[in-house]
Amino acid sequence: MKRNDGRKNDQLRPITAKVGVIKNADGSAMFKLGGTTAYSAVYGPRDLYPRFKQDPEKGLLRCDYNMMPFSGHGERVRPGGGRRSKEISMVTQNALLPVINLKGYPNAVVDVFIELTETDAGTRCAGITAASMALADAGIEMKDLVISLSVGMLDGQLLADINGKEDCELGATDIPIAYIPSMDKISLLQIDGEISREELKKALELGKKKCLEIYEIQKKALKQKYAAKVKK
Amino acid sequence: MAETLKIKNKEIVVPGETLAEGMGFLPSRGTYRDEKTIKAQKMGMISIDGKVIKLIPLTGAYVPKVGDKIIAKIIDIMMSGWRVDTRSAYSAVLGLKDATSDYIAKGADLTQYFGLGDYILTQITNVTSQRLIDVTMRGPGLRKLRGGRIITINSHKVPRVIGKEGSMVTMIKQATECNILVGQNGRIWINGEPDKEVLAEETIKKIEEEAHTEGLTDNIKKFLEKKTGKKIAVKGETQ
CATH class of the missing domain: 2.40.50.100 (RNA polymerase II/Efflux pump adaptor protein, barrel-sandwich hybrid domain)
Structure with a gap:
């Protein structure tokens, strides 16, 4: 069976990754996966206010996910805060936290902003992938990069990288995951739809395999920015 | 294994x-x-x-270290001292005793020494585990910076701007006839003729951009010679 955009079941949409795209941020990255584009900017470590949020033991990671008003269509595109964006900001934070060492920044905060300029499903995944590159670019201490991708199930077929049509119109089961390669751990797992236990296991294996492909692209993008500066 | x-x-x-x-x-x-x-x-x-x-x-915010000479900005005036911005996540405190050797009466107006927004060249004397920072003005060359301009660069590129035993910054000083002070936190103060200040700023930005390239000193020397039309003698070489 061919997918609605002509891809194979385990084929990702075309990927573009760039680091250092936002000049005023301490670290930034862009990650484009087909029709979904995420920009991430990292600021900090910097002063944390309101003051009651300060933690003398470790720094705080604060994530903000936002779809831009022109980023797509459908009921989901609502810029600004909302139930949905709040939830995604929270899962993004949880997905990134296991790799980040905030011990060195007591009472401070690392701010991660994720803005989606184009949305075609898989926005939280593109956001997390971009954010982990931006954090590395900002020089934050971290154990590894985090890669995120949605896998899914449609008509009994396992699919990698669900697109908007498959998700909204065809009713695929959507499983966004975030993967930390060096620890072989999953730091984000959500399921929207139905899937059996056996199939879920297979879906996760597929997801991990595909995440490693994106990992190489992430590394290349990061190295490119700094290598260009060294050689010139 | x-x-x-x-x-x-x-x-x-x-x-x-x-x-x-x-x-x-x-x-x-x-x-x-x-x-x-x-x-x-x-x-x-x-x-x-x-x-x-x-x-x-190669990237990342400035991390305060004891002994660093930094260019800090006064952001608040407290009962017995000043709070200064170090260009890191943590601000530092400049106590009265560390600020001046003058006798200061109780309740005196502290702005006569340092006012809000002033830049000072200061040295870090203590950093605690909770990143509380003390700075002092007691030491050679530590002072309030009057006039000139402040530019900022990535603090990890500071050693390149200074060069081996200060060779790079000395070269820029010679070529542009500007006073230049480089803080470890990436703030740089330049004071001189306006057009020379611009040239110094341009040169420092160029060093930041090409910080880890081979033959940086030579490139910068050529760049300055071209811009000023003068021959420049370099003492020492950086890599």
Whole structure:
């Protein structure tokens, strides 16, 4: 069976990754996966206010996910805060936290902003992938990069990288995951739809395999920015 | 397990990248041991010294260290001192006793020494585990900066701007006839003729941009000679 955009079941949409795209941020990255584009900017470590949020033991990671008003269509595109964006900001934070060492920044905060300029499903995944590159670019201490991708199930077929049509119109089961390669751990797992236990296991294996492909692209993008500066 | 090095000296690595396998190597600053492998903890350039693997960060915010001379900005005036911005996540305190040797009466107006928004060249005397920072004005050359302009660069590029034994900054001073003070926190004060200040700023930005290239001193020398039309003598060489 061919997918609605002509891809194979385990084929990702075309990927573009760039680091250092936002000049005023301490670290930034862009990650484009087909029709979904995420920009991430990292600021900090910097002063944390309101003051009651300060933690003398470790720094705080604060994530903000936002779809831009022109980023797509459908009921989901609502810029600004909302139930949905709040939830995604929270899962993004949880997905990134296991790799980040905030011990060195007591009472401070690392701010991660994720803005989606184009949305075609898989926005939280593109956001997390971009954010982990931006954090590395900002020089934050971290154990590894985090890669995120949605896998899914449609008509009994396992699919990698669900697109908007498959998700909204065809009713695929959507499983966004975030993967930390060096620890072989999953730091984000959500399921929207139905899937059996056996199939879920297979879906996760597929997801991990595909995440490693994106990992190489992430590394290349990061190295490119700094290598260009060294050689010139 | 055999000891194997996975990377070359001076290679750029990303966080989490495996640098070496086996117990034969020692992880140093910016790297960590994960069971039998050594991995990078930050974005940076690898420096291998015998069995020690070190990571030189190429990016990231300034981390305050004791003894650093920094250019700080007065952001608040308190009962018995000033709060200054260090260009890191943490502000520092300049106590009255460390600020001046004058006798200051109780309730005196502290703005006569340093007002809000003033820039000072100051030295860090103490950093606690909670990142409370003390600075002092007692020391050679530490003073309030009057006139000129302040520019900022990435604090990791500061050693390149200064050069070996100050060769780079001396060269810029000579060529532009400006007074230049480089703070370890990446703030740089330039004072001179306006057009010369602009040239100095341009040169420093160029150094920041090309910080880790080979033959940087030569390139900058050529750049300055072209701009000023003068011959420049360089004392010492940086790499």
